[in-house]
Amino acid sequence: MFKSWLRNTTMATVVALAPFSAMAQAASQGGDIVVTYKDDITTLDPAIGYDWVNWSMIKSLYSRLMDYEPGTPNLVPSLAESFTVSPDGMTYTFKLRKGVKFSNGREVVASDVKYSIERAVDPKTQGPGAGFFGAIKGFEDVTGGKATTLSGIETPDAGTVVFNLSRPDATFLHVLAINFASVVPKEAVEAAAGDFGKKPVGSGTFVLKDWTIGQQLVFEKNPNYYVKDVPHIDKFTVEVGQEPLVALLRLQKGEVDIAGDGIPPAKFLEIKNSADGAKMIVDGAQLHTGYVTLNTKIKPFDNVKVRQALNMAINKDRITRILNGRATPANQPLPPLMPGYDKSFTGYAYDVAKAKALLAEAGYPNGFETTLFSTNTDPQPRIAQAIQQDLAAVGVKAEVRALAQANVISAGGTEGEAPMIWSGGMAWIADFPDASNFYGPILGCAGAVPGGWNWSWYCNKDLDARAVAADSMSDPAKSAERTATWSKIFTDIMADAPWIPVINERRVVAKSLRMGGADNIYIDPTRVINYDAIYVTK
Amino acid sequence: MALLFLRRIVQTALILLGVAAITFLLLYALPADPARMIAGRSATAQTVANIRHELGLDQPLLSQFGTYLGNLLHGNLGRSYAQKTEVWTLIVARLPATLTLMLAGIVVEVVLGLTLGTIAALRRGGPVDRLVMMASFVGVSAPQFVVALLLLYLFAVTLGWFPMSGYGTFAHVVLPATTLGVLGAGWYARMVRSAMIDVLNQDYVRTARAKGLSSRRIILRHALPNAILPVIAMIGIDIGQFMGGVVVVEAVYGWPGIGQLAWQAIQQVDIPIIMGVTLTSALAIVLGNLIADLIAPVIDPRIRTR
Amino acid sequence: MHVLKSLIRQPSALFGLLVVLTVIILALAAPLIAPFDPDNQLFEGLSLEGAPLPPGGQFLLGTDTLGRDLFSRLLYGARTSLVIGLVANGIAVTIGLFIGIVAGYLRGFFGNVLMRFTDLMMAFPALLLAIVLAALLRPSLWIVAMVIALVNWVQVARIVYTETRGLVERDFIMAERSLGAGHGRILFLHILPHLMPTAIVWGTLGIATTVLLEATLSFLGIGVQPPQPSWGNIIFESQSYFQAAPWLVFFPGAIILLTALAFNLVGDALRDILDPTQRGRG
DSSP, rough: OOOOOOGOOOOOOOOSSSOSSGGGSOOOOOOEEEEEOSSSOOOOOOTOSSSHHHHHHHHSSSSOOOOTHHHHHHHHEEEEEEEEOTSSSEEEEEEEOOOBBBBTTTOOOOHHHHHHHHHOGGGGGGTTGGGTTTBBBTTTHHHTTTTSSSSSSEEETTTTTEEEEOOOOTTHHTTTSGGOOOOOHHHHHHTTTTOOTOOOSSSSSEEEEETTTTTTTEEEEEEOOTTOOOOOOOOOEESSSSOHHHHHHHHHTTOEEEEOOOOOHHHHHHHHHHHHHHEEEEEEBBBBBBEEEEOSTTTTTTSHHHHHHHHHOOHHHHHHHTTTOEEEOOSSSSTTTSOOOOOEEEEOOOHHHHHHHHHHHHHHOOOOOEEEEEESSSTHHHHHHHHHHHHHHOOEEEEEEEHHHHHHHHHHHHHTTTTEEEEEETEEEBBEEEGGTTTHHHEEEEEESSSSOOOOOOEEEEEEHHHHHEEEEEEGGHHHHHHHHHHHHHHHHHHHHOEEEEEEEEEEEEEOOOOOOOOTTTTTTTTTTOOOEEEOOO | HHHHHHHHHHHHHHHHHHHHHHHHHHHHHHHOOHHHHHHOOOOOOOHHHHHHHHTTTTSSSSHHHHHHHHHHTTTTBBBBTOOSHHHHHHHHHHHHHHHHHHHHHHHHHHHHHHHHEEEEEEEETSSSHHHHHHHHHHHSOOOHHHOOOOOOIIIIIIEEEEEEEESHHHHHHHHHHHHHHHHHHHHHHHHHHHHHHHHHHHHHHHHHHHHHHHHHHHHIIHHHHHHHHHHHHHHHHHHHHHHHHHHHHHHTOOSSSHHHHHHHHHHHHHHHHHHHHHHHHHHHHHHHHHHHHHHHHHHOOOTTTT | OOOHHHHHHHHHHHHHHHHHHHHHHHHHHHHOOOOOOOEEEEEEEEOTTTTTTOOOOOTTTTTTTTSSSSSHHHHHHHHHHHHHHHHHHHHHEEEHHHHHHHHHHHHHHHHHHHHHHHHHHSOOHHHHHHHHHHHHHHOOOHHHHHHHHHHHHHHHHHHHHHHHHHHHHHHHHHHHOOOOOHHHHOOOOOOOOHHHHHHHHHHHHHHHHHHHHHHHHHHHTTTOTTTTTHHHHHHHHHHTTTTTHHHHHHHHHHHHHHHHHHHHHHHHHHHHHHOOTTTTTT
């Protein structure tokens, strides 16, 4: 059982790249391609699917009011033809594109949008995305079981949808672009009788033609898609159950076009240094930060000096070397490509002597003993061991506990359980490219509860108030001011040092030589592989 | 005989009930919340609570187990937490692949094991015996994933004789079945050799030999049936062993069986699938043992007299 | 003494014995022999691109993916693997032998209950048991040994049970019984000796299986916790480097194989020496 490290990233990956100009080049039409993954596709139901493998497929099967320009984090209307926002940011009005059809032949109307979002919020659906729609009026009534429809969504006619919010939400347009807002036809959901995830019907660029459980899924181009010449390929077959190492060998033989799980560390250098290596590897930054949480409710991490000292003790350069240079050292929670990243911020430099001095000042001249949790899939235990060795150098003896992911998440959400957690394999990757998504659940007070994701159990009321203020600035004119506010929040957090930001990992995808298109559509910021934009070169 | 059979059926049912109860209890004790795994990182506490309620996870243990058993009696294994599909559908879709693989693996190991074991026993102490035993040692000592990778590199990547992964044709099954079978063949060869040497040293065989029966006849008539007893017991046991090996082999060769399903479910704490796969494999193991026990008296008359 | 002399007389057994002894000595003397601290991640132990270094030069058997000296890790890993192999397998064979004999000899209700319990345990996928124990217990060397023993005894019990049943029907046991021999006498003097070959075959072969199972458990996260080396987790940490850094899989793999082979050869010879049905018969 050979793990690619990428398969550990279980949740939706949102990736961003440096600006590319390649989008302009003409894409050729046609072609069938083969994509491989290790894990079977769990579901294609947009209200339920929430892992980084099905994320990109759901994106292509369905359409949403909003979407992103391929390869960028820039929002554009998609199923919506146009939209307006009221000056107070409380009302959003969308005009639907006319003549868009579901793959069952029926035209998409406003009530489908309303139904789809209500379905995602409905507790009966058991979907993970309900919380994203919290700003819509009537949300609490539906999640609390008091109502089945959202009073905040109105459909004055078949071509218009109006959203009334209960509070301003600067990220609302992003929310309407995530998979949970995908539009589905009610009659198909009901006909599938609970198996909509296996019998999907949407209005996206592709249609699911065949699904042999455990073996393969065949997607065919939707000939009626409302944008001309999109998608470019005629068909893609997803073969599942393929070991990353085997998938890569098949890719080198030309049997596979995209190895979805990326390149295992063991093969990375070999392929990178091979003749065709540069053309087969797509290597791009993603909105990812790997960090160590320091539990502020457990001694001695309740002492800010100890937390600061450990921030100086980690040799991040050595860790990036262990990862064959597929990462860069981090100094703040936000990744470099996220709007709000502070380039001038330097954080805590690696300085063993200073770390020791600070520990002595805090009353631990001889260090202390503690436990470092990590997931147990390669390379995470190895990185945990590297961190362990760095900690030992300043006198901190950390026992490594490498456990299954579910157990680590459970320990993190239990008060007083996990002193330190290396986030690798579970690290925060944004749901959409906005700084606010990096705060609430993982650094805000709301997440510092039993079962939460704020594993530092860090709660700073002052910062929380500033975060709420920032998210209320929904006026596009205030966008820069909002970004600056967020930027300051994240650098101010570092004074309290609830985390050790360690690395920003890049994403690596392997593709065959015949695949065309810019790198950023294979590592699309909002959908990983953008099946709508990739093409086969003739 | 009919009564014995009936008794064994009841015993089998009880064993399955025991397995279901223990598995349920252990999974319940796991410090990991399935609702949180489904809900993902961005979910609010309310969403997690709602999911927990919809799955019935907020019920007390006994009532949860009661519901599960009730559904089970109606042939309903429940719906997967993560996939929302009927567990039974998922298992049925993957069962043929696993059964094919196991059957092919058993054929490989029995044929190899019996042949090598018999040859070794007959040539006891000679160079052939040593060679065979050495080979069986290597077989049992080699890590399965290393064997899998070696075969893959040698016969699929380098020589290109067999496909690297996939399912459907005879060519696809050769490497996975060989990987599974090699380990077992080593065990079988040893067992067969031990049992056969024991038999060959028994007084009645010596008598038969003294009477002038040919070695070939002795082996076929006396030694082989006796040596087969432990082998049959081994096949029953092997079904359990195979379940473990299947996970590794299915993973390396991309074989679409229940091993892969189980592995994915364990990662996701998808309890209905884990329960379903556990019960299915328990059923297979129990049936294997049952068949072994029922066949044993037919082959060994000394047990039949009971 | 008789056993030892007989062992030494057979070349293959002698070879096995020497390998076993060498491994034990190397394990005991690891701190004296190891050129490096096995847990020390040396900066010069990785290439500039972060690849492990091949054998030769400063590092006799090369380095692993964290830049640690492989030779030193293998030496210390021998300790872990031997302890787990001996302890876990010893416990498993003892339990299996005891339950198998008692159930096979007594039969009746009590024997039935024992065998049904064995069936229950056997019907249980070992993997699941291991994962749950991992979550409930704090993984350590002894826990790992215990888990392996709990998983492994069942097969021994089953085999022993089948053999005991066969033995009980044999004429010489029938004769003993009709002569009025007590249960204890029959069990220990007549049945147990006949089962020793089985116990020894399983006891020796089991060591190899145990080492491999330990590796699997390491992989599942309930093995020996890093950075403590065991042969199993050395392979598992580097398994995907099969092609890029074959020494990381080949050396520990070869050592596991050699050690298992040695135990097998010794066990095989012991079997011939100890088996009373063969003693004095040539």
